[in-house]
Amino acid sequence: MDKNPDMYSQHISQQFNNELEEIKNQLLSMGGLVEKQVSDAMRALIDADSGLGKAVRRKDDDINQMELHIDEECTRILARRQPAAIDLRLVLACSKAATDLERVGDEAAKIARHAIKLTEEGEAPRGYIETRHIGSRVRRMIQDALTAFARFDPELAFRVAQEDKSVDLEYKTAMRELVTFMMEDPRSITRVLNIIWVLRSLERIGDHARNIAEHVIYLVKGQDVRYIGLKRMKEEVLKDNS
């Protein structure tokens, strides 16, 4: 269910509508690329494919350039079109979401770097299964946050924020296990540390997905829901503001 056509304010200029649609599409393309980077970085790790890891690292600059481009477009629209209400919120949300996506790209590049190191150092240490599982969950969070953005769907966005809390718990459990493993087998320290850094990156990717979800709620509901906790966030999302 795509709610877009009704969402923007009524503009005299069709051109302005096109510009808003265009900036949103650019953000979603950037999101698609970033999500692929996360997925490729995890595949490089699990399949011990250092070639794929290197490809992820090379592509990181494309993502940086996409962020610059989206930000430039947002600034241009602010200066020339002087948007208000939902249009203004859309432009600001795109600019902020682009920053979050760029950071997700950075984390994917870091995961790729650890994948390359682990591949070079040989056999896989313990902790892969949990990492793989958390990896799938945060990838799904990025996908859902982007879908929520595409559809202006605050309820889906809320579910992403909920998921982030649950991923954080799984992250903590996995981290404790890895620390225990290092203590039991100190020869594994450097290798396990690589997995620990990957886990940390995944946890941060989850945070960024949650940020993007919060931008979507702000965009649609006009309410900044950062730092208010899940309970109040849910109330804001369910509030009828039509």
Add this chain to the structure above:
Amino acid sequence: MDKNPDMYSQHISQQFNNELEEIKNQLLSMGGLVEKQVSDAMRALIDADSGLGKAVRRKDDDINQMELHIDEECTRILARRQPAAIDLRLVLACSKAATDLERVGDEAAKIARHAIKLTEEGEAPRGYIETRHIGSRVRRMIQDALTAFARFDPELAFRVAQEDKSVDLEYKTAMRELVTFMMEDPRSITRVLNIIWVLRSLERIGDHARNIAEHVIYLVKGQDVRYIGLKRMKEEVLKDNS
């Protein structure tokens, strides 16, 4: 040398000038508080003062609220005043710098959490001296980035970006030493991991200081200098755009 009075565009409305000045002052106040949080968190770590650590954690929400407030003000100015050129860049730079400062606050709260843990676990492990040194350097970076913002000084901002590169090198060296230490004395693993997380937070604080510095260069020079490398950044900073 305060260049402010000449920086804003000439406005018919003195009120608008006041609003721009006010948003900048709010950002600088937030910066002052965040810098104190970093400094208190490091003191809690070094003096094994868990009371101070807890105070830092309590104050983190004040910083979150300051970010929300600044962001709200920025959106209000964009909607009502429809700023252009340097005024628009100032509003956008304030909004972005507030996000970076809020993240620095998060890292300070994390450092405080590790300080509390380390205090509870007793005696101090190796790695404090390097951590302390890197801590002073990143605090100085935050200060300088804020001074550069207050004075619209792109050259000082550039020096912050330069410093970030050098701090990253020191961080890597300190990290290698800590890993070696864990391997030599596996009983220290959990304690050294706490120091490792503190180091990681400090490195990220340095990154945010660099981001703020880049916002200052964008604000004054009208040029987005992210991802272009220090050499080209310096050229942009020295370029005469008067």
